[in-house]
Structures are given as C-alpha cells and as structure tokens.
Amino acid sequence: MRWSRLHVPTLRDDPAEAESAGHRLLLRAGHIRPLHAGHYSLLPLAVRVRAKIIRIVREELARIGGQEVLLPALHPAEVWRRSGRWDRLGPELFRLRDRRDAELALGASHEEAAAAVARELGSYKQLPQRWYQVRTAFRDEPRPKGGLLRVREFTLADAYSFDLDQAGLEESVAAFRDACARIFERLGVPVIPVAASAGTAGGPDATGFVCLTDAGENVIVRSPGCGYAADADAAASRVPEVEDGPGLPAPEPFDTPGVRTIEDLARDHGAPADRQIKTLVYAVDDRLTLVLLRGDHALNERKLLDATGAATLRPAEPEEIRAALGALPGSLGAVGVTDLRVIADEALRGRRAMFTGANVDDVHLRGVDVERDIAVGSWADLRQVAAGEPCPRCGEPLLAERAVEVGRAARLGDRYARALGAEVLDRDGKRVPLLMGGCGIGIERAMAAAVEVHHDERGIVWPPSIAPFHAVVVVAQAGDADVAEAGEEIYRALLDAGVDAVIDDRPDRAGVKFRDAELTGIPFRITVGRRGLAEGTVELTHRAGGATEKLPRSDAAARVAALLT
Incomplete structure (x- = not known):
C-alpha cells in the first residue's frame, strides 16, 4: 500500500467533540469520522484494525469448536415477545414496521434468532453445538459517548452454545x-475478568471482561489481595454487624418538623444513618414498589432490576407518592403498608430499634423492628458497594476503578430454548429444552479500548497484532531517485x-x-534518507518507547520480521 493513495485524513489539532484520549486520537489519526450521534464511519486504517481483531476472534472461537453462522439483523417482534425481551429492553431496542404493518426489531443481540435455528436439533447426540457470528448490531443508546466506546451501531462477535445438561453448559x-x-x-x-450482573440477556453468574480506563462508564470493585473483582452491579462487600439492643415494644412516632433528608434526621434527632431505614418509591413495570435500604447505603438500580426481573424502572413522581402513601419524600416509611410491594436490602434483615418515616409529613417513627413491623415481600442485595468497604472474601478494603466492558460470557440457561421451542430428545427419549451459553465481544469497543490504554503524547501506539500496518517505510527525500528506489526495495523486501x-x-x-507515522500508531518506522544511504544504513524506529537503531539497508526487512514473531 502506498500512503500517497491511502485515505488518512489526519488532523493537526484535537477535535472539539472528543470526549476521551482514544476518541480524540482515532479522530485525529484519520481512523473514524462521525455521521451522527452514535454512528461512525470507519476509514481505511480503522477497517484494517477491525479486520485483524475479527480474524483473532474467529481463530479463537473456532479453536473451541465454534462454527460460524450469520443470523438476520432484522427480527420479527414475535420472537422477542416470546423471550420477554421486547418489553425488557424497552427503548434500547430499535423498532420499526414493514409495509404490511408487521412489527420488527433490529438485533441488539441474537439469542432469540440462535434459539430459533436450534429448533432443528433433534437429539442429544448432536450436542454440544457452539455457533458464533460477526455482524452489525444495533442498540438505541440514550447517551452515545466516548467515540466508539458507546455507540448505537457496532460490530458484535456473539457466540451461543447448546448443551443437554448443566455439566455441558458449564x-x-x-x-x-x-x-x-x-x-x-x-x-x-489488558482485561480483568469480573463477576457481572445478568444484564438484559439474563442468566446468572456472568463474567465480564473489563479494561481499566478513566474513559470507561463501568465501575468495578476489586481486592488486589485475594483477586475478588466484580462490576458495581454485581459487587458485594461485608457489612459490619450492628448491635441494635432490645428495641421498643412497638414503633413510637415523634415530630420531625423540617426534616427532609437522612442527614437532617441524624443531626437534629440523634438518629445515626446506619440506624435509619431509607424508603424509596419506584415504579417497577409501572407498579409502585417501596425499596428499603439502610440510611447510609445507596441503591444500585441494576440490582433492583435484576432482583425484580422488571423491564422498566423509574423513580415515582411526587404526586404518585402522595396518593399512595399520604406523605412526600422525607417522611416516608413502610410500617403498616400492606397494599404496595415492599422489597428490602439484605443489610436490614433482623434489624431492630430503627428509625423511619411515618407516612405523615414531618413525623417519623423510632423503635422499628424491620421483620416485626414491615411486611417485606422479598429480600435482595440492592445496595451500591463503595470503595473502602471490606472485601467479601478477604476483608481488605475494596478499590473502585473505572473500566469499560469489552466482552462477556454467561450462562443463559433454558430461557430462550423454552420460549422458542428448542428441544431435543435426551438419553431416555424424553424431550428437554436445550441449555444455552453466550459470549459477546464488541469489535469497535475493543479497538477503542486498545487506544485508551496504548497511546502517548504523540498519538496512538497500536499493539502489533492489530496495527493497521506493521511497518511504514518513510522515504525522507521522495524527489531523490536513489532514495526513492532504496525505499521501494525495502518496501518490497518487507512484503516478501x-x-x-x-x-x-x-x-x-x-x-x-514522521508526525503521521507516530500519530497513526504504526509499530515500526524505517527511514530511508540520503545520509544513511551514503553509509549503507537505514533507521528503524520503534513506536513503543521511541528507540531508534541503525541497520544495514539489507537487514531492515529481516529485523522487522523477527521483531514481529
């Protein structure tokens, strides 16, 4: 390839719209251009990187017995309704109608489509099956950002397995x-495997592969000591035991004029935050629900979604709260509430002598025994884990760090097989639903993550395995026939x-x-110039670290080839 014919529109200055180092450099280095929010054109260099990422993905999925398929991008609404994800994904799913007014969706992932194909599997003797594809996926992200890190149209390598039993699934x-x-x-x-939430695909005990970067929107917590790591939506920590004492025979109301917050009650009425019950009101699938946490704990909404299996979730409006409970936030509680669903965080289980709102403005209750006085419908881990809390395994303080999830593997179970009728005959001749596993890797997100962690003040520093080119031959004086001929000779030797x-x-x-070679991140630069040719040498510059070595002109190609092995 000749740079003179290559479309690499590099920019001298940082684009104003860039939100992270990777976003800035992919724009400046002429790899991508925005069309509109969440949709990017990949230019020739990015297409080359993408192709190399896909090649590696294909090789490794084939290595575990994966067979490549290609599933449709456009899906009938019916299959998504059967799995329950038509409602669960909500506005994230791109929806449309065809000329016959049939409802359709653009595939955000392909569990339903894969399960539909798997209906043709008839016997356990055909198992296991592992299928994968590399194709465009669509998600209507509410806030696309970070360049390729969070977009609405992207290349997804998604894989699905089909097994007879739990052992096969594992x-x-x-x-x-x-x-x-x-x-x-x-x-x-560089990635860290972390425990991850079920997400919209469902399935317990997912493993997310995250890359630590300040540009990431995920927060993970981990213990460097024992290796525990989880994203914030699945993280746990030890909650120190609290001695409550005997409590009161019954909740006792007391006036709290002007109290609106946890801090107000603690300051003005001697109610420490860890002895308060925080009462939040959410519309969970449009059903008003009381969510209870300890006063010093914060809610993780993803955990609430996972615990309830809800498709939609939003904080209730003040008028909804007033109509249901008779008071406004600041004086809310669940004592005596029997007509609304109540879900409580595990940290409240067994607590006594607690404070909470009385559902009367400016009145609270003391002496509340949670299990005696509140009709808790279900218990779940709902709280947001914070940095510094004890690790659930080793007890050491947890670190909280920003990251981007670039891949995920999960047990999907029989949810999709049951919904789509994917069954086989087992060893006893009985029809049983297939058990599915799943795996997904965002190709452009992996590209963006690589740039976030591999760059310097001069530009991108691509890992050689995915660099758009391994080496660039720079003809320092293109108008000099001898220099140009020497450059061509080395270029041909590299290709050979x-x-x-x-x-x-x-x-x-x-x-x-030189500036463009550094900005675009090509791992090795061979500079051919008059002075070097007079000595019979060329310069080989390593993009990572910037070291330069002089080589005999005839050794340049072999040296680069050796560095790449």
Whole structure:
C-alpha cells in the first residue's frame, strides 16, 4: 500500500467533540469520522484494525469448536415477545414496521434468532453445538459517548452454545471464558475478568471482561489481595454487624418538623444513618414498589432490576407518592403498608430499634423492628458497594476503578430454548429444552479500548497484532531517485518477508511523514534518507518507547520480521 493513495485524513489539532484520549486520537489519526450521534464511519486504517481483531476472534472461537453462522439483523417482534425481551429492553431496542404493518426489531443481540435455528436439533447426540457470528448490531443508546466506546451501531462477535445438561453448559461457558481471555491477550488489551450482573440477556453468574480506563462508564470493585473483582452491579462487600439492643415494644412516632433528608434526621434527632431505614418509591413495570435500604447505603438500580426481573424502572413522581402513601419524600416509611410491594436490602434483615418515616409529613417513627413491623415481600442485595468497604472474601478494603466492558460470557440457561421451542430428545427419549451459553465481544469497543490504554503524547501506539500496518517505510527525500528506489526495495523486501507494510511516498517533508507515522500508531518506522544511504544504513524506529537503531539497508526487512514473531 502506498500512503500517497491511502485515505488518512489526519488532523493537526484535537477535535472539539472528543470526549476521551482514544476518541480524540482515532479522530485525529484519520481512523473514524462521525455521521451522527452514535454512528461512525470507519476509514481505511480503522477497517484494517477491525479486520485483524475479527480474524483473532474467529481463530479463537473456532479453536473451541465454534462454527460460524450469520443470523438476520432484522427480527420479527414475535420472537422477542416470546423471550420477554421486547418489553425488557424497552427503548434500547430499535423498532420499526414493514409495509404490511408487521412489527420488527433490529438485533441488539441474537439469542432469540440462535434459539430459533436450534429448533432443528433433534437429539442429544448432536450436542454440544457452539455457533458464533460477526455482524452489525444495533442498540438505541440514550447517551452515545466516548467515540466508539458507546455507540448505537457496532460490530458484535456473539457466540451461543447448546448443551443437554448443566455439566455441558458449564464446559461451554468455561470454553467461552478461556477464548475471551486468549482473544484479549492477543489483541494487546489488558482485561480483568469480573463477576457481572445478568444484564438484559439474563442468566446468572456472568463474567465480564473489563479494561481499566478513566474513559470507561463501568465501575468495578476489586481486592488486589485475594483477586475478588466484580462490576458495581454485581459487587458485594461485608457489612459490619450492628448491635441494635432490645428495641421498643412497638414503633413510637415523634415530630420531625423540617426534616427532609437522612442527614437532617441524624443531626437534629440523634438518629445515626446506619440506624435509619431509607424508603424509596419506584415504579417497577409501572407498579409502585417501596425499596428499603439502610440510611447510609445507596441503591444500585441494576440490582433492583435484576432482583425484580422488571423491564422498566423509574423513580415515582411526587404526586404518585402522595396518593399512595399520604406523605412526600422525607417522611416516608413502610410500617403498616400492606397494599404496595415492599422489597428490602439484605443489610436490614433482623434489624431492630430503627428509625423511619411515618407516612405523615414531618413525623417519623423510632423503635422499628424491620421483620416485626414491615411486611417485606422479598429480600435482595440492592445496595451500591463503595470503595473502602471490606472485601467479601478477604476483608481488605475494596478499590473502585473505572473500566469499560469489552466482552462477556454467561450462562443463559433454558430461557430462550423454552420460549422458542428448542428441544431435543435426551438419553431416555424424553424431550428437554436445550441449555444455552453466550459470549459477546464488541469489535469497535475493543479497538477503542486498545487506544485508551496504548497511546502517548504523540498519538496512538497500536499493539502489533492489530496495527493497521506493521511497518511504514518513510522515504525522507521522495524527489531523490536513489532514495526513492532504496525505499521501494525495502518496501518490497518487507512484503516478501510477510510484513504488512506501507510506503510513505508522498512529496512532503520528512517531518510531516514522521508526525503521521507516530500519530497513526504504526509499530515500526524505517527511514530511508540520503545520509544513511551514503553509509549503507537505514533507521528503524520503534513506536513503543521511541528507540531508534541503525541497520544495514539489507537487514531492515529481516529485523522487522523477527521483531514481529
């Protein structure tokens, strides 16, 4: 490839719209251009990176017995309704109607479509099956940001396994996890496997593969000591025991004029936050629900969604709260409430001598025994874990760090098989639903994460495995016939040695070429100039670290090839 014919529209200055280092550099280095919010055009260099990522993904999924399929991007609403995700995904799902007024959706993922194909599997003797695809997926993100980190149209490598029993499912999901670990190691993207929430696909005990970066929207907590790691939506920590004492025979009301917050009650009435019951009112699938937490704990909404299996969730409006409970936030509680669903955080189980609102403005209750006085319908881990809290395994303080999830493996169970009728005959001739596992990797997100962690003040520093080119031959004086001929000779030698190379034959100053080579992140630069040719040498510059070595002209191609092995 010749740079003079390559479309690489590099920018001298940082784009105003860039939100992170990776976003800024992919724009500046001429890899991507926005069309509109959440939709990017990939330019030639990015397409080359994308192709190399996909090649590695394909190789590793094939290594675990994966067979490549290609499922439709446009799905009938019926299959999503059967699985329950038509409502569960809500506005995140792109929906449309065809000319016959049939409802359709653009695939956000393909569990339903894969299960529909699996209906043709008839016997346990055909199992296990592991299928994967690499295709465009669509999600109507409310706030696309970070360039390729959070978009509405992207390339998803998603894989699905089909097994007869739990042992087979565990083996398939373990294979997916191992494949993900190898993929990210080969991509040069450092990841940490973390316990993850079920998410919209469902399934317990998912494993997310996250890359630590300040540009990430995920928060993970981890203990460097024992290796515990989880995203915030699945994280746990130890809650120190609290001695409550005997409490009161019954809740006792007391006036609290002007009290509106946990802090007000603690300051003005001697009610420590850890002895208060925080009462939140949510519309969970449009059903008003009281959510109870300890006063010093915060709600994690994803945990509430997972605990209730709800499709939609929103804080109730003040008028809804007043109509249901007779008071406004600040004086709310669940004592005596029997006509609304009540879900409580596990940290409140067994607590006595607690404070809470009385459902009368400016009145609270003391001496509340949670299990005696409140009709809790269900218990769940609902609280947001905070940095510094004790690790649930080793007790050491947890770290909280920002990250981006670049991949995930999960047990999906029989949810989709039952919904779509994917059954086989087992060893006893009985029809049983297939057990599914799943795995997903965002291709462009992996590309963006690589840039977030591999860059410096001069530009991108691509890992060689996914760099758009391994080497660039810079002809320092393109107008000099001898220099140009030497550059062409080295370029051809690189190609013959199996090195993915480009020659910068533009009639520009050497400084411009050096700047573009650094900005675009090509791992190795071979500079051919008059002075070096007079000595019979060329310069080989390593993009990572910037070291430069002089080599005999005839050794350059072999040296680069050796560095890539």
